[in-house]
Amino acid sequence: MRNVFVVGNLIILAIVIGLYFIWSPVIWTLAILAPFTLLGLYDIFQKKHSILRNFPVLGHFRFLFEMIAPELHQYFVEGDTDGKPIDRNHRAYIYQRAKLQTETHPFGTELDVTLPNYEYMHHSIYPAKKQEELPRITVGGPDCKHPYSASIFNISAMSYGALSKNAVMALNIGAREGNFFHDTGEGSISPYHLHGGDLVYEIGTGYFGCRSDDGNFSPEKYKAQAAKKEVKMIEIKISQGAKPGHGGVLPAAKNNKEIAEIRGVEPHTTVLSPPGHSAFNNAEGLCAFIKQLRDLSDGKPVGFKLAIGNRDEFVEICEAMLKTGIKPDFITVDGAEGGTGAAPIDFSNYVGMPWEEALVFVVDTLNGFDLKKDIKVLTATKIFTAFDIYKAISIGADICNSARGMMLALGCIQALKCDTNECPTGVTTNKPHLMKGLVVSEKWKRVKNYHHETLKDFMELLAASGNTSTEQLNRSHVYKRSFNNNLLSFEEIYPSQAAGSFLKN
Structure with missing residues (x-):
């Protein structure tokens, strides 16, 4: 040529x-x-x-x-059910509920119900009356002085810095108006989180917001953050599904002066959170840190989030709870499919246990040690629809969170530019000309709508199953087609552990 x-x-x-x-x-x-x-x-x-x-x-x-290949693929190539990481049908589900548009689907399912891993819930020919009051779960164990009544569907951890200030404000106002909580992510509490929505203050390995000059945990700074009236619960981030064992990443392009001041780091540098915590390095140390955070917060609920890797390590944590008598008020379970704004590809693809198995393992282990009665289980991986919530609760979760679902409600189009500071919808950028596209006064309504309409769908599913309370759901309510073409309930696939069964053995 x-x-x-x-x-x-x-x-x-x-x-x-x-x-x-x-x-x-x-x-x-x-x-x-x-x-x-x-x-x-x-x-x-x-x-x-x-x-x-x-x-x-x-x-x-x-x-x-x-x-422009991602756009060409998304708009002209991919089908309704094969898009990754979130297919078009799920995106449409969220958009329609956020905008209060048509919620019905014509001509039947597009899913191939004969394929392995097809999932469904069983219904009753005697459906229950649909309950109008949306369910709430109280979080707070025996040592908690200020239990919190949480919605079963909330905003999962996303930091200011990963998200734009407009996105954070819209999420927080939506949480306030919809009466559900907003997890701050590990980037600390910014002024944009303080618009009246209930907060879960997440503390990561970088201790942003409660960080000493040498990068370690500062009890004094933490106490000031935890005392904020908006903070209802505190969550220790041990690891997250998209990059377990790696720590968070804030690209230099997104680390402006304001974000750096909030986090206590140098601006315009790539901020890498350490892979592990410096405040503890074993199971008993984690229990002691939980007690320290609870005491410094005057008894607010304290829990931790993790992705499961080495199963023995979680068993050790449960044994340490029994030995020390210190229990978290909640545990948030993340899966390998979890979302992130920036992560090394090998960590996203090949590290950590998938969500379903991780949730089953945590619930069964807590039950086996007779700890589940005092600890609520939250879960936060690819929860988008009412059925996702129904399945998670049937497996054993008490509360569900969603990050990418809430981003889509804000207007995210899955452009896959979260780590470049070039998000075209203003959700994951701090560039002023792009943030202007996200109008807070309009977008918070969509966050509230998505939450409410999804839970309304959930209540219809609950009634169709013949139940009136989330406490009645169990693994026998959800089925999966196996690779040998059998239809098995989750109870048959993952037999439940009886309370205290590990202790008896």
Whole structure:
């Protein structure tokens, strides 16, 4: 192609010069051709891109199509059920409820119900009366002085910095108006979190917001944060599903002066949270840290979030709870499918236990040690629909959180640019001209709507199952098609552990 380009340009130049003597205005075509000729010459002599050296000018189309490939795939290639990480049907479900649009679906399911892993709930021919009051769960064990009544569907952990200030404000106001909680993420409490919504203050390995000058935990700074009236619960982030064992990542492009001041770090630098906590390094140390946080917060509920890796380590934590007598008020279970704004690809793809197995394992282990009665289980991986909530509670969760679902309610289009500071919808960027697209006064309503309409759908599913309370759900209410084509209940796949069964053995 290089030879074709050079010879072609010479031929065109000769033709133009020849025509000039017949019709002089033709010389102006050189003004149009000159930029392409110069670009082609640059392509031939540059040394970084083989495609451009071999295919001058034309090679740029390859980079153009590569740049817009995600959009081409999302809008013109992918089907309704095969998009990743969130398919079009799930995105439509969230958009419709957030905007109070049509909630019905025509012509039947698009899912192949004969495939392995197809899931469904069993219904009753004697459905119960639908309950109008949305369910709430009280979080707070024996040592908690200020139990919190939580919605069963809330905003999962997303930090200011990962999200724009407009997105954080819209989420918080939506939580306030819808009476559900807003997890701050590990980036600390910003002014944009303080618009009246209930907060779960998440403390990660970087101790942002309660960080000493040397990067360790500061009891004094934590006490000031936990005393805020908006803070209803405190969550220790041990790990998250998308990057367990790695720690959070705030790219330098998103770490502006304001965010750096809130977190207590240097601005315009990539902030990497340590993989583990410096405040503890074993199970008994975790229990002691839980007690310290509870005491410093005057008895507010304290729990921890983790993705399951080494099962023995979680068993050790349960044994430490029994030994020390110190229990968390809640445990949040994340899965390997969890979302993140920025993570190494190997951690996202190959580290951590998948959500379903992780939730089952945590619930069964707590039951086996007779701890579940005092500890609420929250879960937060790919919870988008009423059925997702129904399934999670049937497995054994008490409360569900959603991060990406709430982002979609805000207007996220899954552009997959969360880590670039170029989010086109203003959800995950701090660039002013992009944030302007997210109008807080409109978007908080969509967050509230999505929460309310999804729970309304859940109450209809609950009634269809013949039940009136979440406490009546168990693993026998949800079924899955196995690879040998059998339909098995989750109770058959994952037999429940009786309370105290591990202690008896």
